[in-house]
Amino acid sequence: xxxxxxxxxxxxxxxxAAGTPSRRPGRAWQGEWIRWLVPLLxxxxxxxxxxxxxxxxxxxxxxxxxxxxxxxxxxxxxxxxHFLISLQRAGLGILIGGGLGFTFGILTxxxxxxxxxxxxxxxxxxxxxxxxxIPLVILWFxxxxxxxxxxIALATFFPVYLNTLHxxxxxxxxxxxMARVYGLSPLDTFRRVTLPGALPGVxxxxxxxxxxxxxxxxxxxxxxxxxxxxxxxxxxxxxFRTDVIxxxxxxxxxxxxxxxxLVRTLERRLLPWQVSA
Amino acid sequence: xxxAPVLTGPLTxxxxxxxxxxLSAAYGERVILQDLTLSIAAGxxxxxxxxxxxxxxxxxxxxxGLTSTQGTLRIGTGAPVRTRVMFQEDRLLPWLGALxxxxxxxxxxxxxxxxxxxxxxxxxxxxxxxxxxxxGGQRQRVALARALAHxxxxxxxxxxxxxxxxLTRADMHALLDTLLxxxxxxxxxxxxxxxxxxxxxDRVLLLADGQxxxxxxxxxxxxxxxxxxxxxxxxxxxLLH
Ligand SMILES: Nc1ncnc2c1ncn2[C@@H]1O[C@H](COP(=O)(O)OP(=O)(O)OP(=O)(O)O)[C@@H](O)[C@H]1O
Ligand SMILES: [Mg+2]
Numbered sequence: 373x374x375x376x377x378x379x380x381x382x383x384x385x386x387x388x389a390a391g392t393p394s395r396r397p398g399r400a401w402q403g404e405w406i407r408w409l410v411p412l413l414x415x416x417x418x419x420x421x422x423x424x425x426x427x428x429x430x431x432x433x434x435x436x437x438x439x440x441x442x443x444x445x446x447x448x449x450x451x452x453x454h455f456l457i458s459l460q461r462a463g464l465g466i467l468i469g470g471g472l473g474f475t476f477g478i479l480t481x482x483x484x485x486x487x488x489x490x491x492x493x494x495x496x497x498x499x500x501x502x503x504x505x506i507p508l509v510i511l512w513f514x515x516x517x518x519x520x521x522x523x524i525a526l527a528t529f530f531p532v533y534l535n536t537l538h539x540x541x542x543x544x545x546x547x548x549x550m551a552r553v554y555g556l557s558p559l560d561t562f563r564r565v566t567l568p569g570a571l572p573g574v575x576x577x578x579x580x581x582x583x584x585x586x587x588x589x590x591x592x593x594x595x596x597x598x599x600x601x602x603x604x605x606x607x608x609x610x611x612f613r614t615d616v617i618x619x620x621x622x623x624x625x626x627x628x629x630x631x632x633x634l635v636r637t638l639e640r641r642l643l644p645w646q647v648s649a
Numbered sequence: 650x651x652x653a654p655v656l657t658g659p660l661t662x663x664x665x666x667x668x669x670x671x672l673s674a675a676y677g678e679r680v681i682l683q684d685l686t687l688s689i690a691a692g693x694x695x696x697x698x699x700x701x702x703x704x705x706x707x708x709x710x711x712x713x714g715l716t717s718t719q720g721t722l723r724i725g726t727g728a729p730v731r732t733r734v735m736f737q738e739d740r741l742l743p744w745l746g747a748l749x750x751x752x753x754x755x756x757x758x759x760x761x762x763x764x765x766x767x768x769x770x771x772x773x774x775x776x777x778x779x780x781x782x783x784x785g786g787q788r789q790r791v792a793l794a795r796a797l798a799h800x801x802x803x804x805x806x807x808x809x810x811x812x813x814x815x816l817t818r819a820d821m822h823a824l825l826d827t828l829l830x831x832x833x834x835x836x837x838x839x840x841x842x843x844x845x846x847x848x849x850x851d852r853v854l855l856l857a858d859g860q861x862x863x864x865x866x867x868x869x870x871x872x873x874x875x876x877x878x879x880x881x882x883x884x885x886x887x888l889l890h
Contacts, residue, residue: 550740553713554733554754554799564753568744645744645779 433615438622441615450604455623458593458600461517462585465524470581473529474574477536482566491537498530502588506595515596520589527588531580539573540566572646575639582631586624664692664835665725665802667712672720673859674707681707683859684720689852694829694836696846698885699856705839706737708856709805712837724803733801735809739792741780748776751795759798766798767791769828786810786817790824797828804834808841822848826872843885847878855888863888 415435421427422434429437445451476494480487502523513519543566551561593602601620608616639646667689674682681704689695697705710716712724713734724730741750752763767776770790780788789809796804809825810818826849829836840846846853847867855863865885869877 546736546738546740547742549715550734550736551754553715554795555731556754560754564745565742568742571744643744645781 430612430614433618437615438618441613441619445604445616445619454599454601454604458589458602459627461520461592461600462524462589465521465588466528466581466585468521469525469528469585470532470578472525473532473534473577473581474536477533477574477577478540478566478570481537481540481570482562494530494533498534502527503591506591510596520592520597523592524585524588527584528581531584532574532577535573535577535580536570539570539576542573543569572639572643575635575642578638579632579635582635583628586628586631590624663802664833665730666691667803667835668721668723670721672711672718672722674704674711674716674718681859682711682718685860687854687861689835689837692833692835693852694838694850696838696840696850696853697856698840698843698846698853698889699862700889701841703856704859705856706807709734709807709837709839712803713805730802731799732803732805733796733799734805735789735792735796735807737807737811739780739788741788741791741795743780746777746779747772747783747791750780750791751798753795755798762798762800763794766794769797770794770824786813786821789813790821793825793828797832800832801834804829804832804836806836806838808839810845811841818842818845823872825849830871843882843889844875844878847881847885848873848875853881853885855885 418427418432419435422429422432422437427434433441442451476486476490480491480494505523505526509519509522513522547565547569548561551565556564589600590602593600594606597603597606601623605617605620608614608620667687669685669687672682672685672687673680685708697708699705707716711718711722713732724732742753745753748763748767751767752760755763764776767773770793772787772790772794775783775787778787780791783791789812793806793809796806810821813821822845829849836850838846838850843853851867853863853865853867854861855865863885865881867878867881
């Protein structure tokens with residue numbers, strides 16, 4: 373038995389995507405650029421095909437054309453404006469939907485009465501495709517902001533709700549029993565056992581929610597919008613501006629990646645105790 | 650009977666007496682304890698041995714107030730009793746470091762005892778280590794420190810070293826022997842290891858068919874060596890098989 377050993381090592385150096393082979397710490401830098409090799413080659417090939425006239429710009433514009441479009445839209449301030457309004461819609465929707473999902477997940481996970489009362493209802497609503505609600509949403513909220521935020525909130529509610537509920541019910545009952553034996557009040561048990569125990573599940577839910585929020589954003593901005601990245605794409609379609617359409621798609625992809633990175637950072641910060649697989 | 654913490658109380662635990670009369674416990678139709686009668690004096694160190702599935706954990710859970718029973722179960726003399734359990738598994742919270750695990754449930758002014766308990770079990774310097782960063786034996790020592798830091802009146806240990814190798818076990822025996830002498834708590838130690846029972850406690854109870862089949866007093870000075878308890882071990886071995 374070693375007594376008084378060195379301070380602990382960082383247990384979780386990197387959260388990895390499923391399927392990524394685990395890296396050795398010493399050669400971490402080598403794997404880093406390899407990830408970008410394939411996307412880079414694709415873009416190069418794409419540019420080549422466009423420059424040589426192999427690719428009709430009506431079908432797919434050259435990457436350089438997309439970059440030019442991005443530059444022009446950014447300089448006029450239009451890109452920033454649309455981007456911010458989209459971000460605001462998504463953020464507000466996630467905050468409302470995720471917040472409610474978390475709250476109800478904790479409630480139904482903790483109290484049997486709440487579970488009996490609410491879970492079946494939620495599960496039923498969950499099976500309704502969001503797209504089916506669009507006519508109703510337009511009737512309720514008109515085509516203003518609230519309808520868009522509602523759609524995003526609705527879409528993000530379920531992943532956070534389900535994963536929070538799963539996180540709470542997945543806590544080892546032996547730990548809860550231990551907390552009782554060691555004199556923790558129900559509130560302390562919630563703070564010290566239930567909440568941290570459910571946190572990994574909650575974060576899984578948040579990750580899904582972030583992903584799905586952009587999907588809901590695309591849907592909600594494709595009708596009756598006069599701003600936002602989705603509007604930018606729909607508007608560009610009217611004028612056959614494929615470069616702007618591709619730009620919108622690239623922006624969605626980049627934001628999706630950024631959202632994923634954000635959750636991973638959160639996980640690393642909040643779950644230092646998790647054993648990395 | 651209550652597992653509630655006592656915030657004010659004597660600085661050193663004095664241990665509580667236990668009185669069981671015609672105690673019965675069952676899981677549905679399955680009777681596990683049947684009219685069990687037993688009394689334990691305040692501060693006594695008692696081991697409970699018996700075949701696997703014989704109901705040792707059930708009796709411990711009854712004493713901790715975690716299993717419903719029939720019959721008389723009296724712990725202490727009326728004042729609230731601080732009972733702490735070291736379960737068959739370590740039951741540490743994975744998201745807390747060793748020190749925070751030990752300090753769990755301790756009132757704020759008593760937090761300093763957590764660090765001391767951790768030092769007592771030889772884990773000074775590992776305060777911030779998460780359970781998954783500790784070995785099995787280290788985790789069980791954290792669990793032991795947690796139970797001791799609360800200065801329990803009644804200390805219930807359910808096969809605390811069941812999962813350890815022989816060498817580590819021997820180390821832990823020496824450690825527990827001194828720590829138990831210091832605490833003064835009434836202690837019940839469940840074990841499969843007869844030598845462990847005979848070395849660490851002063852009374853060995855054999856549980857069979859839901860009752861106390863054998864009640865053996867071990868009047869030997871501590872610390873005891875293996876050879877000191879050899880005859881008693883052979884005696885118990887015969888009773889067990
Ligand atoms: N929650 C439960 N529900 C139903 N039966 C149970 C439950 N817990 C224990 N039992 C049964 O009660 C009997 C006694 O179990 P107990 O855990 O008290 O045995 P034990 O003496 O501690 O065994 P071991 O030495 O293997 O830990 C066993 O037959 C077991 O199957
Ligand atoms: Mg047992």
